Amino acid sequence: MPRSNTSLEAWHKSFSQDIASHPCVNELIKNFIIEQHAVECRLEEIKSGVIFQKDKRKIDSDD
Structure with a gap:
């Protein structure tokens, strides 16, 4: 889940x-x-099971 609503x-x-x-x-x-x-290409990657790695700095700030 995003930490904020600033995705847009x-x-x-x-x-x-x-x-x-x-x-x-x-x-x-x-x-x-x-x-x-x-966007359509990215959605197809997600549907096919590609896992996108989260940036280490983002993981640390989420914790």
């Missing part, structure tokens, strides 16, 4: 670093399509 903020920061400051509509849609594909 983390996604937004990551997404905004990948695109220009004020992209045109077509560029923004293109980036949303790329992001959707990445």
